[in-house]
Amino acid sequence: MSGHEDVIRVDGLVKSYGAFLALDGVDLQVTRGEVHAFLGPNGAGKSTTIRVLLGLLRADAGEVSLLGGDPWRDVEALHQRLAYVPGDVSLWPGLTGGQAIDLLGRLRGGLDEQRRARLVERFELDPTKRGRQYSKGNKQKVAIVAALASDVELLLLDEPTSGLDPLMEAVFQEEILYEKSRGRSVLLSSHILSEAEALADRVSIIRDGKVVETGTLQQLRHNARSTILATLADPPTDVATWSFAHDARLEGSTFTASIEDRDLNEALAALSAHGITALTVNPPSLEDLFLRHYDLDADKPGSPT
Amino acid sequence: MTRVRMTGGRALLPVALHQDARNIAPWVALISVLSASSVLGYRLVFTDPAEAVALGRTVAANPALALIFGPARDLMTAEGFNTWRAGMLGAFFAGLMAILIVVRNSRADEDSGQAELLASSVMSRPTRLGVAVAMAVIAATLLGLLSWVLTMIFGGDPTDTLFLSLTFAASALMFAGLAAVTAQVGSDARSASTLAIGILGSLFVLRGYIDAVDSPEWATWVTPFGWLEHVAPATENNPWPLLLALTTFVALMAYAFWLQARRDFGQGLIAPKRGPARGGWESTLPGLVTRLNAGSLITWLLAFVVLGFVFGFVATAVGEVLQANPAMAQALAGGAVTEADLTAQFLSTVLSLAGIIAAISGVQVAMRIYAEERNDRVDPLLAGSVTRPAYFSANAVLALAGSALALLIAGSVIATLASDQADLGWGQVFGQAAATIPATWVLVALALAAIGARPEVRLVGWLGLVASFALTILGPLFRIWDWILGISPFWHVPNVTAAAPDWSGMAWLALALAVLTAIGFVGFRRRDIV
Numbered sequence: 115m116s117g118h119e120d121v122i123r124v125d126g127l128v129k130s131y132g133a134f135l136a137l138d139g140v141d142l143q144v145t146r147g148e149v150h151a152f153l154g155p156n157g158a159g160k161s162t163t164i165r166v167l168l169g170l171l172r173a174d175a176g177e178v179s180l181l182g183g184d185p186w187r188d189v190e191a192l193h194q195r196l197a198y199v200p201g202d203v204s205l206w207p208g209l210t211g212g213q214a215i216d217l218l219g220r221l222r223g224g225l226d227e228q229r230r231a232r233l234v235e236r237f238e239l240d241p242t243k244r245g246r247q248y249s250k251g252n253k254q255k256v257a258i259v260a261a262l263a264s265d266v267e268l269l270l271l272d273e274p275t276s277g278l279d280p281l282m283e284a285v286f287q288e289e290i291l292y293e294k295s296r297g298r299s300v301l302l303s304s305h306i307l308s309e310a311e312a313l314a315d316r317v318s319i320i321r322d323g324k325v326v327e328t329g330t331l332q333q334l335r336h337n338a339r340s341t342i343l344a345t346l347a348d349p350p351t352d353v354a355t356w357s358f359a360h361d362a363r364l365e366g367s368t369f370t371a372s373i374e375d376r377d378l379n380e381a382l383a384a385l386s387a388h389g390i391t392a393l394t395v396n397p398p399s400l401e402d403l404f405l406r407h408y409d410l411d412a413d414k415p416g417s418p419t
Numbered sequence: 420m421t422r423v424r425m426t427g428g429r430a431l432l433p434v435a436l437h438q439d440a441r442n443i444a445p446w447v448a449l450i451s452v453l454s455a456s457s458v459l460g461y462r463l464v465f466t467d468p469a470e471a472v473a474l475g476r477t478v479a480a481n482p483a484l485a486l487i488f489g490p491a492r493d494l495m496t497a498e499g500f501n502t503w504r505a506g507m508l509g510a511f512f513a514g515l516m517a518i519l520i521v522v523r524n525s526r527a528d529e530d531s532g533q534a535e536l537l538a539s540s541v542m543s544r545p546t547r548l549g550v551a552v553a554m555a556v557i558a559a560t561l562l563g564l565l566s567w568v569l570t571m572i573f574g575g576d577p578t579d580t581l582f583l584s585l586t587f588a589a590s591a592l593m594f595a596g597l598a599a600v601t602a603q604v605g606s607d608a609r610s611a612s613t614l615a616i617g618i619l620g621s622l623f624v625l626r627g628y629i630d631a632v633d634s635p636e637w638a639t640w641v642t643p644f645g646w647l648e649h650v651a652p653a654t655e656n657n658p659w660p661l662l663l664a665l666t667t668f669v670a671l672m673a674y675a676f677w678l679q680a681r682r683d684f685g686q687g688l689i690a691p692k693r694g695p696a697r698g699g700w701e702s703t704l705p706g707l708v709t710r711l712n713a714g715s716l717i718t719w720l721l722a723f724v725v726l727g728f729v730f731g732f733v734a735t736a737v738g739e740v741l742q743a744n745p746a747m748a749q750a751l752a753g754g755a756v757t758e759a760d761l762t763a764q765f766l767s768t769v770l771s772l773a774g775i776i777a778a779i780s781g782v783q784v785a786m787r788i789y790a791e792e793r794n795d796r797v798d799p800l801l802a803g804s805v806t807r808p809a810y811f812s813a814n815a816v817l818a819l820a821g822s823a824l825a826l827l828i829a830g831s832v833i834a835t836l837a838s839d840q841a842d843l844g845w846g847q848v849f850g851q852a853a854a855t856i857p858a859t860w861v862l863v864a865l866a867l868a869a870i871g872a873r874p875e876v877r878l879v880g881w882l883g884l885v886a887s888f889a890l891t892i893l894g895p896l897f898r899i900w901d902w903i904l905g906i907s908p909f910w911h912v913p914n915v916t917a918a919a920p921d922w923s924g925m926a927w928l929a930l931a932l933a934v935l936t937a938i939g940f941v942g943f944r945r946r947d948i949v
Contacts, residue, residue, distance in 0.1 A: 168802050170948040190806050198802035204795040206711065207530075207607065209694070209701065216698025217707055221803035241696040246530070246607070257799070270802075 119146045120179070121268050121299045122167065127176035129162055136162045138323035139176065144301050144316075146267075149294050151314035152303040153404060159323040160303040161201060164272050167301075168198060181268060194223045197261035201273035201303070203253040205245030211256040212241030218260040230263040236285050250277035262289055269293065269300045275309060287312055307400040317400070319407055326407050331400065338398040338406060339372035342381060347389030356384055367391075425549045427542030432550050435524055436557065442523070443558050445878075446516035449885075450509045450587060451566035454580070457504040459573040461497040464897050471495050474896060478503075479744045480761055482733050483768040486627035487892060489648050498579035498653035501570070504893070506583060510647050511623050513562060513587040514594035517555045518615040521598035524551035527608035529685045538684060545676050552599055552672060559591035582652035589650075589664035593643050594619055596671025603678035606686065613718065620722065624729055631733045633743050643667065704805055708813045711791070712784050716821050719780040723825040726776070727832025730769040734837035737762045759842050763916055766837065766848060771891050771909045773829045774855040775884060781822035781863030782880045788814045789874045792949050801948060811871060811943045815936065818863050823856045830855075843916055850915040857928040858908035862887060864935035872942025874949070 122144035129137040137159045144150040154160050165171045166178060169185040169192070178185055183192050205214050215234075219225030234241055237255045248256065254277045261269060269290075275283050290300060290313050304310050310317060311331065318328040327334060339360060346367050353362045353369065358377035363370050373381050378395075385393070398406075465471045475494045478484050485491070489507040493499030525548045528534035534547060567584040571577055598615045605611030626644035639645040646660040701710035709716075733740075738758050741747040750756050788811070791797050800810060830852020838845040866880025890899070890907035904910045908931065911924030 165798070165948075168798070170798060170801060172945075172947055189801070190804050193802060194804040196802070198799060200795060200798055202795055206707075206796060208710070210696065212696040213694065213698040213701060217702040218799055218803055220698070220702045221704065221800055221805050223804050242693045244694055260799075 120144060121146050121181055122150075122301060123177070123179040124163070124167075125177040127163065127166060127178055128174045129166060129171060130174055136323055137166075140320065140323065141325050142318055142328070144299055146299050147294070147297050148315040149290065149300040149302060149313045151310035151317045152301055152320065153305065153307070153310055153317060153400075154303075154320035155305055155408065158320045160320060161272055162323075163320070164198075164270055164301070164303060167270060168193075195266050196268040196270055197222065197264045197266045198270045199254075199257045199261045199272060199274040201276060203257040205248065205253055205256060207244065207246040209245055210242050211239060211245070211248060211252070214245065214256055215241065215260040215263070218257075219264055222264050222266070224265070225260075225263045226265055230259065233259040233263055233289070236289070237282060251279060251282065254278060255282065258286065258289075262293065267298060269298060271300065272303045273305065274302070275304075275306060283309070307404060311400045319404065321407055327403070334400075334403050335397050336375055338403055339374055340378075340398060341372050341396040342370065342385075343394045343396075344369045344385050344390050345392040346385065347391050350388055356381075358384070424543040425546050427537075428546045428550050428553070431537065431542070431546065432553055435550055436554055439520065439524060439554060443516070443520060443554070446512065447558060447562045447565055450505075450512050450516075450562055451569045453509055453512075454501055454505040454566045454583060454587075455569040455573045455575070457501040458497045458570055458575045458580075460897055461500045462574055465500075468495065471500075474500075476746055476750070477896065479747050480741065480750075480756070481765055481768060482631040482737055482740045483730075483765050483772065484892075486631040486729075486733060486769070487772065489626070489630050489644075492651060492654045496653060497574065498576050498583075501575065502579075502583055502652045502654070506586060506647070506652065507623075507626070507644060509566070509583075509587045510590035510644060511619070513559065513591040514619050515616065516558060516562075517591040517593075517595035518598040518612060518619060520555045520558055521551045521595050522602055522608055522612040522615065524554055525599070526602040526605070526611045530608050535684075545679060548599060548602070548675065548679055551602075552595055552675075555591060555595035555598075559588040559595070562591060563588035576653070578656060579653040582650055582656045582658075585658075585661055586647040586650050586652065589661050590643070590647060592668040593664050593671070596668040596675065599675035600671055600678065603675055603682050609714075613715070617718065617722075621725075624726065628729050628733065631740070632736045633739055704800075704809060704813045705816075707800075708817050712787060712817060712821070715783060716780065716817075719777075719821070719825055720828060723773070723777070723829040724832060726773060727829040728836070730773065730829065731833040731836025734762060734765055734769070734833065737765055762837070763843065766833070766843070766851065767914065768892065769833070770830065770852055770855050771858075771912070772888075773833075773852070774826055774859040774909055774912075775862070775888050775891065777822040777825040777829075778859045778862035778884055778887075780825055781818040781859065782866040782884065784814060784818035784821060785863060785866035785870050785880060786877060788870050789877060789949075792874075797948060807944050808940060811867075811940055815867050815939065818867065819860055822859050822863055826852055826856055826859055847916045854915050854925075855909070855912050857925060857932060858912050861908040861928055861931045861935065864932050864939070867939035868935040868942070869939075870943075871939030872946065874946075 120143050122142060124140055124142040127137050127140040140159065140163055142152070142163065152160055152163070162171065166173050167180050167185050169189045172186055181192055181195055185192060205211070209217070215230065216225070219230070237259060239252065239255045239259060254274065258274055261271070275286050278286060287309065290302070293300060302310065302313060314331065316328065316330050317334060318325050320326070346369055349364060349367050349369065353359060353364050356362060358373050358380050359371035361372050369385070465474060471494055475491065478491045478494065488503050491503040494503065528537070528547070537547060563584045566587055567580055570580045570584070594615065597618060598611070601615040602611045605614055622642045622644060626642040629638045629641065629645065639648060643664065646663050649660045650657055700706045741751060741758065741761060751758060797810070801807065830849050833852070834845045834848035838848050862883050865883040866877070869877045869879045887907040887909060890904055891909040894904045894907070908928055911927050913920040913922050913924055
């Protein structure tokens with residue numbers, strides 16, 4: 115079992131458009147069989163990275179290896195083994211959705227007919243409409259069906275669910291988990307954090323053309339602080355002396371703070387001395403991790419300090 | 420007519436003009452240069468009246484020139500020459516400019532979704548169409564002014580040049596009105612502009628046919644181009660037909676606004692039908708490329724049947740046309756030239772012209788490669804197991820095959836109509852059409868090279884067409900040196916009807932074709948997909 119083989123390995127990838135530096139040394143590893151979430155806000159470089167992986171853009175510097183090959187050189191061989199869903203699906207105005215699915219499937223080297231039929235049904239897609247008649251979400255469904263119905267090892271999904279309604283989003287998540295159970299690898303670029311939280315084994319966060327953090331959600335959380343909320347029978351007069359507590363606040367009998375995982379024992383010991391009547395410890399959400407990297411909460415007016 | 424409110428127009432117009440200025444400016448400049456350059460060229464080349472008389476005889480001897488440029492009323496003055504050389508062509512291109520401006524700024528925005536943002540703001544329904552037409556009116560005014568001033572700078576007479584410039588502006592107005600109507604009828608921008616350009620082209624060809632054969636007086640009033648001919652700058656300077664053009668513009672605009680008030684946003688008068696749920700022949704790469712270009716290719720092939728008939732009929736009438744001209748009749752009677760020679764000369768001109776027009780269809784296919792790329796529709800194909808060379812060659816083959824087929828269609832129609840006319844066999848006329856194909860291909864390959872290697876300079880593809888037209892059709896009149904004329908690929912086409920055709924030109928064409936195609940392929944492999 116080649117469990118630790120990388121299907122994607124990117125080291126120090128640089129890409130600029132004229133004077134604009136889009137990618138400034140991106141490092142990214144996706145292991146075979148995992149769903150890897152690629153997170154970042156608009157314009158951080160997610161799509162540019164994926165388009166380099168597809169061989170559409172030529173890397174200015176850095177090492178890029180995809181399924182053991184060079185995405186720029188081995189286009190044909192590699193593309194038979196992957197499927198792609200673009201974030202902005204643009205369909206041929208005169209072709210129906212069904213024709214577009216068959217076209218993309220045939221160009222990739224074939225579709226699984228049963229799977230195609232099942233996906234069309236599950237996503238409630240009308241394949242007889244023309245490209246220009248589809249709404250945004252339905253265009254997206256055409257691209258998703260075309261990608262998932264093909265028999266490939268790797269799925270490159272660039273914000274695949276933008277425009278999908280919540281029901282279809284749920285169907286999408288089930289289908290991705292099914293793909294994973296069949297041993298396929300997925301690179302899921304997204305800014306929908308709940309989606310990444312539900313699907314991803316590992317996460318990479320990209321900011322301004324650089325990957326700033328990567329790891330399993332657990333690892334990422336480990337580096338971040340949990341939120342603790344305790345109701346105390348005998349609240350202390352001053353919490354400032356508790357060095358483990360960051361952003362500590364005491365309102366009446368309710369104490370809130372954020373703490374590092376390694377300080378958890380110390381915190382509980384200190385709190386229990388004051389008679390804990392209720393306690394919740396929340397691990398940092400992906401949103402917390404994400405915001406931490408983008409310093410958004412620091413810039414937000416009126417945020418707690 | 421109820422009052423048309425233009426709320427929001429004042430805010431939108433400057434922004435739209437600013438955005439579109441780069442697209443409009445080349446048209447205004449090129450048409451003005453067309454006029455200014457003929458005044459300058461005439462003063463440089465035809466210094467001796469005897470040479471101008473000789474020019475008159477050359478023009479009279481070749482009805483193909485009347486077909487393209489209209490009748491030559493007076494070639495003894497620079498202004499008269501300018502009216503002949505730039506008048507109809509300028510009017511044609513001014514009309515094309517206006518159509519593209521109106522469709523691009525009204526209908527195309529609805530397809531792309533930009534207009535939805537505008538339509539949801541405080542803006543009355545007719546505003547966007549009004550702004551698009553206002554832009555065309557501004558472009559028409561600028562064109563009139565620039566061509567007037569520029570031609571005067573190069574020595575044109577102020578009054579004569581003013582009338583000529585006014586015909587350009589008048590043409591732009593009429594076809595802006597036409598485009599405003601077709602933008603309401605077509606179901607998307609593409610069909611709206613195809614419809615308008617189709618009408619423009621048909622009217623121009625009809626005008627050419629009427630001018631090339633010996634037609635009755637009333638026939639010259641059939642087309643709007645005929646009206647502009649009746650303005651007759653430099654000879655009559657008659658302003659009344661301009662009023663007719665203005666009336667036409669106002670009437671078309673009123674009709675367009677009436678139609679627009681009854682149309683759904685983003686829809687035309689024809690609702691799209693449902694289609695097959697499964698892919699068929701178009702699910703392969705060559706199938707897809709053919710399918711995407713099918714509409715315009717079929718239109719082109721039909722247009723070449725019509726062109727073939729027009730050229731063929733004029734060829735059969737060469738004798739009559741020449742007899743109607745006293746000087747030519749004399750030359751024919753004296754045995755200085757034979758009708759067969761003149762028919763052969765006519766055929767060679769129209770086949771070169773057909774070759775240049777056929778290249779337009781090929782260049783369009785090439786440009787489509789980039790348009791699809793800009794619309795993000797190439798990424799998913801190349802993300803499949805389609806290689807870049809495969810994608811590029813599917814398009815290149817269609818561009819080359821389509822333009823060759825168009826030329827062969829026109830050639831066979833012309834040959835059928837005209838072959839016994841000048842003691843030429845069917846095979847010879849058709850053979851000449853076939854021999855023109857490599858020259859057409861060089862122009863298509865130029866566009867392929869630009870699109871493949873450097874799409875930012877894709878304008879080169881269109882400039883190649885313009886340059887070939889100028890050198891092949893106009894160059895000989897100016898008696899330009901051979902080495903300059905040789906820049907046009909059509910100069911190298913062998914004369915198949917000659918006793919011993921000189922095939923060496925074919926080698927040059929083949930070389931150019933190979934080099935340009937190779938640049939396209941190699942470039943497309945290496946560059947980033949946009």
